[in-house]
Amino acid sequence: MNPNLSRRHFIKAVIASSVAAASHAGIQSASAVERHRGAVERLISLNINGRTRRVDVLPQETLAHTLRYKLGMTGTKIGCNRGECGACTVLINDIAHYACSTLTHSVRARAVLTIEGLQSTDGTLHPVQQAFIDELGPQCGFCTPGQAMSAVALLKENPKPSREEARQALSGNICRCGAYDHYLNGVMRASGQS
Amino acid sequence: MPSYDVMPDVPLFQPAEIGDALNLVEQFGKGGWVLGGGQDTYGWLKDRAKQPTALIDLNGIEALHGIRQTDDGLEIGATTTLREIIANPLIKRDYELLASAASRVASPQIRNVGTLGGNVGQDARCWYYRRGLACYRAGGNLCYADSPQGMNREHALFDASRCVAVSPSDTATALVALQATMIARSVNGRREIAAEDFFVGPATHITNMTSLEPDEILTAVRIPSHWAGSRFYFEKVADRDVWDFALVSIAVVMTMDGDTITNSRFVCGGVACTPYRLHDVENAARGRTLSDESGDALAALASQGAKPLNYNHFKIPLMENLVRRAMRG
Numbered sequence: 001m002n003p004n005l006s007r008r009h010f011i012k013a014v015i016a017s018s019v020a021a022a023s024h025a026g027i028q029s030a031s032a033v034e035r036h037r038g039a040v041e042r043l044i045s046l047n048i049n050g051r052t053r054r055v056d057v058l059p060q061e062t063l064a065h066t067l068r069y070k071l072g073m074t075g076t077k078i079g080c081n082r083g084e085c086g087a088c089t090v091l092i093n094d095i096a097h098y099a100c101s102t103l104t105h106s107v108r109a110r111a112v113l114t115i116e117g118l119q120s121t122d123g124t125l126h127p128v129q130q131a132f133i134d135e136l137g138p139q140c141g142f143c144t145p146g147q148a149m150s151a152v153a154l155l156k157e158n159p160k161p162s163r164e165e166a167r168q169a170l171s172g173n174i175c176r177c178g179a180y181d182h183y184l185n186g187v188m189r190a191s192g193q194s
Numbered sequence: 195m196p197s198y199d200v201m202p203d204v205p206l207f208q209p210a211e212i213g214d215a216l217n218l219v220e221q222f223g224k225g226g227w228v229l230g231g232g233q234d235t236y237g238w239l240k241d242r243a244k245q246p247t248a249l250i251d252l253n254g255i256e257a258l259h260g261i262r263q264t265d266d267g268l269e270i271g272a273t274t275t276l277r278e279i280i281a282n283p284l285i286k287r288d289y290e291l292l293a294s295a296a297s298r299v300a301s302p303q304i305r306n307v308g309t310l311g312g313n314v315g316q317d318a319r320c321w322y323y324r325r326g327l328a329c330y331r332a333g334g335n336l337c338y339a340d341s342p343q344g345m346n347r348e349h350a351l352f353d354a355s356r357c358v359a360v361s362p363s364d365t366a367t368a369l370v371a372l373q374a375t376m377i378a379r380s381v382n383g384r385r386e387i388a389a390e391d392f393f394v395g396p397a398t399h400i401t402n403m404t405s406l407e408p409d410e411i412l413t414a415v416r417i418p419s420h421w422a423g424s425r426f427y428f429e430k431v432a433d434r435d436v437w438d439f440a441l442v443s444i445a446v447v448m449t450m451d452g453d454t455i456t457n458s459r460f461v462c463g464g465v466a467c468t469p470y471r472l473h474d475v476e477n478a479a480r481g482r483t484l485s486d487e488s489g490d491a492l493a494a495l496a497s498q499g500a501k502p503l504n505y506n507h508f509k510i511p512l513m514e515n516l517v518r519r520a521m522r523g
């Protein structure tokens with residue numbers, strides 16, 4: 001059925017046995033048993049920016065790690081790597097998540113949208129990206145991808161937010177350059193309100 | 195504190211059935227680590243301060259998720275996210291206190307994935323403990339926070355016993371105020387625990403903030419209709435409005451007869467190892483009206499018995515003022 005089949009089986013078996021070896025004597029297992037109990041298989045399909053990507057993902061791997069180091073998508077930044085800055089924000093089924101604090105295995109069968117997926121295929125920037133440029137949002141630019149993803153999540157849910165709603169929606173994204181008002185101006189501009 | 199680039203090597207299980215999850219927690223015992231949104235978990239793992247032998251992700255189990263009406267109130271599945279709780283129309287209408295508390299947790303992205311089970315199951319935020327030091331709570335025999343040089347600005351005023359860490363959960367105070375019941379399951383059966391008994395202090399269990407056993411999973415939280423639609427007050431004081439834990443918070447429920455308080459529960463967060471009930475305030479509130487005078491009278495009772503540490507005296511006036519504010523007409 002597909003050329004990866006034998007490789008898939010191989011990896012499943014490797015994983016199952018490493019689970020048994022690494023953790024618990026009680027789990028002596030053939031791969032079928034492990035799968036039944038919910039042990040994860042490593043080679044998985046991810047839906048990223050509308051494309052299906054096959055990736056070999058460790059059980060404990062975070063989405064930020066997979067994106068940056070497995071897929072070379074370095075637009076998603078890692079600032080703190082512990083849920084305290086927002087630089088790694090991506091959308092999963094349209095909801096903003098910290099990619100540094102999301103297991104890649106938990107996003108199988110869900111749609112991941114990263115900063116790389118915002119512009120249209122002809123290269124036109126997303127209204128949020130354009131508005132951030134127009135309002136001089138990016139200073140050093142490190143927080144910008146995260147700010148943009150939080151803004152996009154907000155506008156999907158609430159196309160005409162008040163400035164206060166925008167402030168709340170972007171409150172999980174730190175900007176060390178302090179360009180908060182510029183980003184808020186950008187959200188208001190992108191939503192056609194300024 | 196070092197923050198490692200990647201997570202430690204630990205097997206992950208994503209069972210689809212509650213029965214499989216219960217077998218897994220039973221089998222792995224203390225080494226099994228149940229995952230809700232993982233927002234309290236990953237810091238522990240990245241810092242190597244806790245080293246579970248297996249992660250058991252509960253999010254694939256449908257029966258643990260969602261908000262349902264029951265004969266007597268609501269049942270909230272353990273993996274229901276804080277975002278879903280905040281947006282739920284029934285909770286907004288009848289138990290707004292819980293939505294207010296949930297909306298003050300961490301940041302939007304954390305509320306988007308953080309679960310109710312994880313919020314009440316999270317561990318102490320004492321930085322010595324989080325750093326991986328072998329203090330009482332980690333099974334050792336000293337407390338770094340309650341020492342002459344210890345930094346204990348965020349620590350407890352009440353009910354400390356060796357450990358002086360405070361309960362970090364914002365929803366916990368609301369659940370104790372609303373007299374919620376926690377439903378726990380293990381392979382051996384099912385247990386209902388009053389929220390007030392679910393959260394335990396160091397005198398009861400020094401290495402665990404809840405009364406859950408290692409082989410138990412919290413499956414749901416029930417909110418009785420008793421306080422539905424009554425007068426609520428929630429306020430959290432923290433250094434920043436986002437991310438920071440409560441220095442002191444207050445969750446209040448009151449039933450009124452006209453202007454008069456007939457019954458109430460006052461619960462503070464950030465002052466003890468568990469949500470802390472202000473029994474004296476509750477007793478004195480009965481029969482009073484909401485006013486600045488009542489507020490002044492009750493505030494004086496709020497912090498009785500407090501035992502401040504070197505750096506947390508400021509929590510005493512903070513508690514008193516939160517009681518005053520809850521009593522404004």
Ligand SMILES: Cc1cc2nc3c(=O)[nH]c(=O)nc-3n(C[C@H](O)[C@H](O)[C@H](O)COP(=O)(O)OP(=O)(O)OC[C@H]3O[C@@H](n4cnc5c(N)ncnc54)[C@H](O)[C@@H]3O)c2cc1C
Pocket residue numbers: 082083084227228229230231232233234235236237252272273276298299300301304307308309310311312313314315316317362363364365406410411412413437438439440
């Ligand atoms: C930067 C930052 C700021 C934060 N600020 C706040 C704050 O202001 N207020 C606040 O309350 N919290 C805060 N938190 C803590 C925490 O992230 C949130 O409380 C969140 O709701 C935890 O939920 P979770 O599902 O992600 O937890 P998880 O990490 O999945 O779980 C937390 C703990 O509970 C256990 N657990 C989870 N579900 C169950 C279950 N069903 N049965 C048994 N055990 C279970 C887990 O094993 C784990 O030990 C913060 C965290 C971070 C990283």
Ligand code: SF4
Pocket residue numbers: 318320321322323329330331332336337338339340349356357358359
């Ligand atoms: S307060 Fe508790 S958690 Fe903190 S150092 Fe003391 S014993 Fe450990």
Ligand code: FES
Pocket residue numbers: 077078079080081082083084085086087088089098099100101
């Ligand atoms: S890198 Fe994820 S929140 Fe900072």
Ligand code: FES
Pocket residue numbers: 137138139140141142143144174175176177178179
């Ligand atoms: S632009 Fe520099 S951190 Fe925000």
